[in-house]
Amino acid sequence: MATRFEAVLNVDLDGPRISRHLYGHFAEHLGRCIYGGFYVDGAIRLDVVEALRALNIPNLRWPGGCFADEYHWRDGIGPRAQRPTMVNTHWGGVEENNHFGTHEFMELCELLGAEPYISGNVGSGTVREMSEWVEYLTREGDSPMARLRKANGRDEPWRVRFWGLGNEAWGCGGNMTAEHYAQEARRFGTYCRDYGDNQLYKIAAGANGADYAWTETLMKQIGHLGCRRIRSTGYHALSVHHYTLTGPTWEQKGSATAFDTDEYYTTMVAAARIEEILAGHAAVMDAYDPGQTVGLVLDEWGTWFDVEPGTNPGFLYQQNTLRDALVAGVHFDVFHRFADRLVMANIAQTVNVLQAMILTDPDSGALVLTPTYHVFRMNQGHQDATSLRVDVRTAPPSRPVGDANLTTVSMSASRKDGRLLVSLSNLDAGAPADVRIEIRGGTLETVEAQILTSGAVQDHNTPQTPSAVAPHAHDGVSVAGGALRVRLPAHSFVTVSGIL
CATH class of the missing domain: 3.20.20.80 (Glycosidases)
Known part of the structure; x- marks a missing residue:
């Protein structure tokens, strides 16, 4: 879930x-x-x-x-x-x-x-x-x-x-x-x-x-x-x-x-x-x-x-x-x-x-x-972009790791030349995450996204399998009602870009 x-x-x-x-x-x-x-x-x-x-x-x-x-x-x-x-x-x-x-x-x-x-x-x-x-x-x-x-x-x-x-x-x-x-x-x-x-x-x-x-x-x-x-x-x-x-x-x-x-x-x-x-x-x-x-x-x-x-x-x-x-x-x-x-x-x-x-x-x-x-x-x-602050509305997902507590969703955003770029990581090895980001102060219309993930966190590239871990288009992204919604599969890195 x-x-x-x-x-x-x-x-x-x-x-x-x-x-x-x-x-x-x-x-x-x-x-x-x-x-x-x-x-x-x-x-x-x-x-x-x-x-x-x-x-x-x-x-x-x-x-x-x-x-x-x-x-x-x-x-x-x-x-x-x-x-x-x-x-x-x-x-x-x-x-x-x-x-x-x-x-x-x-x-x-x-x-x-x-x-x-x-x-x-x-x-x-x-x-x-x-x-x-x-x-x-x-x-x-x-x-x-x-x-x-x-x-x-x-x-x-x-x-x-x-x-x-x-x-x-x-x-x-x-x-x-x-x-x-x-x-x-x-x-x-x-x-x-x-x-x-x-x-x-x-x-x-x-x-x-x-x-x-x-x-x-x-x-x-x-x-x-x-x-x-x-x-x-x-x-x-x-x-x-x-x-x-x-x-x-x-x-x-x-x-x-x-x-x-x-x-x-x-x-x-x-x-x-x-x-x-x-x-x-x-x-x-x-x-x-x-x-x-x-x-x-x-x-x-x-x-x-x-x-x-x-x-x-x-x-x-x-x-x-x-x-x-x-x-x-x-x-x-x-x-x-x-x-x-x-x-x-x-x-x-x-x-x-x-x-x-x-x-x-x-x-x-x-x-x-x-x-x-x-x-x-x-x-x-x-x-060389302008950083944008991300404020949380709900507590981000986390999990205990030994004596520490790991926040499992990480993100940042910037704006340059009228284009927004949002980067998100889901560090949870087994569970996906659904992220909703309310966009204030501007209108975000069409977006495109890329995802970097694979079957296991141990996966890597070799001369024999050079694209075992490589980015591809991600369709788990949408914009509606002034909000950006992003589906983050387990252990994934996603970037979303769009024109403001």
């Missing part, structure tokens, strides 16, 4: 704009993300580019991750045969040949139509090293680094706004205290200069999950409690990292595909915790920055399970099921609600690592689009 849920949507009351950068991506030198994913046999893999262009990906974060704080950018420029090698100590202990470096990454971003987001080396690098990387990429005219760039085949500078001041400084990025890192971020950020009209947006390496004290320490470097005038510092935003983890220990995170219903619900509770995490960091930031001039960046998020059997444990290769897609749907609904403070988010990672958009088969070369990929594509219309 279907559960029933009623809500109200005021389409003429604008909420904050949903930045397209909330749909950002992450590519680290890790496993087969770069080599064997984006970059094969000395060239960018164009079918991967084509698939990602269909998502309109707004930005791509690189080269890490933990790898960023052992990466020295000068090793990745110049003739490839002359580039020195290094050992990727964080991810599998493999040798990195540096064939994919700055120029290759910028070419990839140009092909994707995505803005580059570069994470600089604070952990093992120097202020001069990062400062010169900014100069190399963005300064025109005559200067030492501009001349070096031109000698390597690029006359005109690139536009690179987004710069990360290290990564996970509390851990793999240097095992620093918050107080020490805050000073380092100010120092490194000071020497990352604006050249011409390229205005840098510098992002300090922020907290791990619910470490709100780390965020407060960084905010103290920017302003005083309740201060609306923000002092000039070395950074414009703070990051936070939070993964959906469900296993009993770090060493036992659970299988990406072989899980039961109880494990499924535990995963959904863990995914929904992103609301608490963002609310906690936003509250700390609001105390020091009520004018919301400092951005919050969730530049690593996603599911993290055990690697697929028989693969390198340091490569973090995992399958991607309908469960992962529903995790993504829940996250985006939360992102939309925090669009006033959250300015960017980057899923980890884009190809062949963790909660990937794309999996490539190393034997056949086949490219597989994951269920998570389809959520990104179905939600494209939210990018």
Whole structure:
């Protein structure tokens, strides 16, 4: 029997704009993300580019991750045969040949139509090293680094706004205290200069999950409690990292595909915790920055399970099921609600690592689009749209999961160019839901809907069954009497769009 849920949507009351950068991506030198994913046999893999262009990906974060704080950018420029090698100590202990470096990454971003987001080396690098990387990429005219760039085949500078001041400084990025890192971020950020009209947006390496004290320490470097005038510092935003983890220990995170219903619900509770995490960091930031001039960046998020059997444990290769897609749907609904403070988010990672958009088969070369990929594509219309608040009229359906209570219907809405987009997830593994949404402040006429679901939450796509979990038209939607009615089958993700 279907559960029933009623809500109200005021389409003429604008909420904050949903930045397209909330749909950002992450590519680290890790496993087969770069080599064997984006970059094969000395060239960018164009079918991967084509698939990602269909998502309109707004930005791509690189080269890490933990790898960023052992990466020295000068090793990745110049003739490839002359580039020195290094050992990727964080991810599998493999040798990195540096064939994919700055120029290759910028070419990839140009092909994707995505803005580059570069994470600089604070952990093992120097202020001069990062400062010169900014100069190399963005300064025109005559200067030492501009001349070096031109000698390597690029006359005109690139536009690179987004710069990360290290990564996970509390851990793999240097095992620093918050107080020490805050000073380092100010120092490194000071020497990352604006050249011409390229205005840098510098992002300090922020907290791990619910470490709100780390965020407060960084905010103290920017302003005083309740201060609306923000002092000039070395950074414009703070990051936070939070993964959906469900296993009993770090060493036992659970299988990406072989899980039961109880494990499924535990995963959904863990995914929904992103609301608490963002609310906690936003509250700390609001105390020091009520004018919301400092951005919050969730530049690593996603599911993290055990690697697929028989693969390198340091490569973090995992399958991607309908469960992962529903995790993504829940996250985006939360992102939309925090669009006033959250300015960017980057899923980890884009190809062949963790909660990937794309999996490539190393034997056949086949490219597989994951269920998570389809959520990104179905939600494209939210990018740079105006968020709309959804008010509940009746209590949303829920179920107890251990000591927690899981709300099983999640939704968000936005408006752009006269078109409404509503995203809904039914997290109940067994029961459908009927949702009635009263539309106020406008008239919604014809609508169309897509649905992403399958027979089981464990279903996933493979080279042999590439469309086992794929979107299709959904006929369980109607408009009558000023209300939108949506039928949500069990474990489904649905988007509804229509002209206002």
